Amino acid sequence: MTHVQRFPASARAAATNPLKMSQPLGAALAYLGVDRCLPLFHGSQGCTAFGLVLLVRHFREAIPLQTTAMDQVSTILGGYDNLEQAIRTIAERNRPALIGVATTGVTETKGEDMGGQYTLFRQRNPDLADLALVFANTPDFAGGFEDGFAAAVEGIIERLVEPSPTMVKAQVNVLAGCHLTPGDVEELRDLIEGFGLSPVFLPDLSLSLSGRQPGDFTATSLGGVTVEQIRSMGASAATLVIGEHMRRAGAALELKTDVRSIFFDRLTGLEASDRLVRTLAELSGRPVPARIRRQRESLVDAMLDGHFFFSRKRIAVALEPDLLFAVTSFLSDMGAEVIAAVSPTQGAVLEKLPAATVMVGDHSDVETLARDADLIVSNSHGRQGAARLGVPLHRMGLPMFDRLGAGLRVHVGYRGTRELLFEIGNLFLSREMDHDHGPAGHGTPHAAEAGHACGGGSCGCSAG
Incomplete structure (x- = not known):
């Protein structure tokens, strides 16, 4: 049985190539799944601008996102006036079905009472009683993307x-x-x-x-x-x-x-x-x-075809906790060895990861742990480290800004699992073919490519 090392967090003092994304960004994504919704960041304009750019680059869609535009004075004295004015302006101009408010580090550091501000807004604005309004506490100095997403969904339910x-x-x-x-x-x-x-x-x-x-x-x-x-x-x-x-x-x-x-x-x-x-x-x-x-029969056949290429492969994975668990579990099912699983935040699901090393860290930690890996699975921010190591990168998660169709990829169910199997398996297959056609092979076709089960040379056939 593989010895499992679990570290609560990276020992380095600073993240040099961050994997973590903030809670407000996760909340904004959750709000965007509601029809005619306008997410509102309760913070400075910069907090909103950076999140907006990341979502636009990933989905390649117009992303509606507004801000209460807090400045130094309103941050110190309290931001309720900015919040009330922003909600009223959005309601009058855009008439959304829902306004989803997410706090940021600016307002959370000040200590805004969002529950109290929600009640106060309802009392002072009876003319907007029909407007659906959700507030979520999403400090970007704690937790991460999944936590903000979950907080927004809980707020919608409540x-x-x-x-x-x-x-x-x-x-x-x-x-x-x-x-x-x-x-x-x-x-x-x-x-x-x-x-x-x-x-x-x-x-x-x-x-x-x-x-x-x-x-x-x-x-x-x-x-x-x-x-x-x-x-x-x-x-x-x-x-x-x-x-x-x-x-x-x-x-x-x-x-x-x-x-x-x-x-x-x-x-x-x-x-x-x-x-x-x-x-x-x-x-x-x-x-x-x-x-x-x-679909199930097709997946079983694909697993039979592909498991040769996954067996004993060493893989490092760096993703958000739940996606990290799904991917590492799938790779383990296929016979690969997950030598490192890096998460941006702590989470209960990390205790179940089938990986030799589990760490809360960033892409720099991945680069350290993946020196002997055959593959790295992470988002587009992992491409520089993978290139320095000369290890292939399979892109998953968010953001994925250097590939088209990031938001439309499917990795669930029988069909999605089959597609993931083919995507990763083809990376391994391509690498094997490149080695077989290198200078040492003098362009000789691989035995498996020629259709010979013997592997070449053991049965006396012409492939030997």
Whole structure:
């Protein structure tokens, strides 16, 4: 059994190539999954500008994001006036269905009472009683991207979801964690609807960040779960909770509505996909559709074809905690050795990582730990370190600004797992082919490429 080393954090005094992203950015992404929503950062203009650039570069879409534009004076004396003015201006000019407020380091350091400010705003602005408003505490000096995303989802549940005296048997809630791409959410929708169920995703990034083009300019999010659908989540038969960082939101929803939660720590891999499909079959009372059975057969065949190239490969992975768990578990299932798993923040899921070394750190730590690796899996900020080591980089997570279609990649379910297997397996296969066609091989085709199972030279055939 591999000895596992677990370090609480990097020993270095400063991050030189950060992996961590802030809580407000995670909250903004969650708000963007609600139709006609306008996220509002309660902080300085710079806090908003940097987050906006990162999201635009990753999704290559127009990202609506506003700021309360705090300056030195308002930061010291209190920022409620800026917050109230910003909300009123947005409501009057843009008429959003929801305004999602996320605090930043500026306001959190001052110690703004966001619960009290929400109550005060409602008291002073009765004319905006119909405006859906959510406040989330998201200090960017604590926690990380997943924590901010979870805080925003919890805030939406607390403010908008309503208990229901009746149940819609075919309706299921899905709390989709930030490690799921818009493409992943769309794949899940396809799976769930294949069983005759009607999913309500919170948030639903597949409808707001999948490349739709508006006929007219809109200053709010375009598409996503509607406020009316969120209010109806109390009538669902069950809630599928995807990712450890969504566990608290699932518990809050269950406590408020009595809708039972079904937790999934990952949806990538054969066993994880099997569990999801069994759950959907039980909820719907229907047999598994033939189309989904064919997808499973295709994945099993792909695993048989590809496991030769994963076996004994040494891989370093640096991602957000829940995505880190999903990827390292999949790689371990395929027979690879995860020599290092680096997370930007602490999380309960890190205790379950199948990796030789688990560390809270940044890309510089990855570069140190991956010197003997065959592959690095991380976001686009890992490309310089991978290039210095001469190790291939498979890009996953956010941000991914040097590849097209980052938001539409699919890594969940049978089809998504198969695609991930092919993407990584082809990197290994390409590297083997490059070595076989190098100077030492004099251009001789690889035996496997020629279709010979013997490996060349052991059975007396012409390949020998």
